[in-house]
Amino acid sequence: MTKKKRHRPFTVDDYVEGVLSRDRVMVARTITLIESNAKKHRELAELVLKKLLPHTGNSIRIGITGVPGAGKSTLIEAFGSMLCDDGHQVAVLAIDPSSTVTGGSILGDKTRMEKLARNPKAFVRPSPSGGTLGGVTRKTRETMLICEAAGFDVIIIETVGTGQNEVTVRSMVDFFLVIALTGAGDELQGMKKGVMELADSIFINKADGDNKQRALQARAEYNRILYFLQSPTEGWKPKAFTCSAMTGDNIRGIWDVILKFEEVTKDSGVFERRRKEQLLEWVDWMIEDELKRRFFENEAVKKQLPHIRSNVLHAELSPAAAVKKIMEIYDNQK
C-alpha cells in the first residue's frame, strides 16, 4: 500500500517566492487563493499581497472589449504571441460576464487562445465575475497585481462587450481598446455610445478579403463619431483603425498606438495621475463592498428584512420608511 504524502499548507513565503520566481503553478495557486471568499484564505491572501505590492506596477495594463464574435480571442492570441516574440511577458485575464446572471459561462466552454496559453512567455486565465461589483474589481485587480509581481510586463484584461463590465475594466487599466466590426449603420448604432466614450482607440477587425473596403468605410465613420466625443484620457485623441486578427494585418499597429499613448500620457503626467485615482477608487469600492457585506450578513437584518419587505409589498410601509426601519435595526445591533 502506498503511503499518502502529507502536504503542509503553503506559507505566505511559499506563495511570495513562487510568484516572484514566476513558478506558474504557484502563480495560479496564488490567484486561486485571491479568488477564494473564505475568511482564512482572505487573511492569507492579504499577507501575500502586502509582500508582493512593492513588486507591482511595472506593466502596461490594457483593457480589450468587443461584442461576442468581434474576434477578441483571435486578436488577443495574435497580438499576445507577437508581443511574446518581441520579448515581452504577457498575462491575459478574461472576465467572464455571464456567470453573474446564469451561473454559466460564455468564455469557459470553448478553449480559447490555446496557442498563447501554451507559450512559455504568456499566462492566460479566466477571471470569475460572480458576486458583487466590488468582488469583481478586487479579484481582477489583485490578480493583475500578482501577474505584475511575477514579472508580466503586459497585462491584458479582456471583457465581453455586454455593457456591464466595461466601466469596471476601464477603471483598472491604462489603455482601453474597443474591437469593432464593419457593417451597415445598424452595427455602428449597435455599439453603445457609452462604450465608445471609454475607448482610447477603436480597431475594426476582420478587415480582410471582401470586407476590407467596408472596414475602411467604417473606420471613416467611427473617426467622425470619435471626433465629437470627449476623450476618456486627457491630452489623447482616440482614433479608429482597421486590422485583421486572421491575417495578422496591422496587429502591430495596435502596439504602436499603445506605445505612443504610453509616451504621451507619461510625459504629461496623466498616466501616473490616473493610476493614483484608480487606486483610490478601488479603496472606495472595497469600502462599499465591505459595508454591504456587513449589513446583509448582520443577524438582526437577516431576521427582520423579509418581514419588512413583505410590509412594503402589502403597502403597510413605504420604501423609504422600510429603509429607515431596517437601518435603525442595523444601527442598534452594531
Ligand code: GDP
Ligand atoms: P470573440 O467572441 O470576440 O472572442 O471572437 P473570436 O475570436 O472567437 O472570433 C469569432 C469568429 O470570427 C471566429 O470564427 C474567428 O475565426 C473569426 N475571426 C476572428 N478574427 C477574424 C479576422 O480578422 N478576419 C476574419 N475573416 N475572421 C475573423
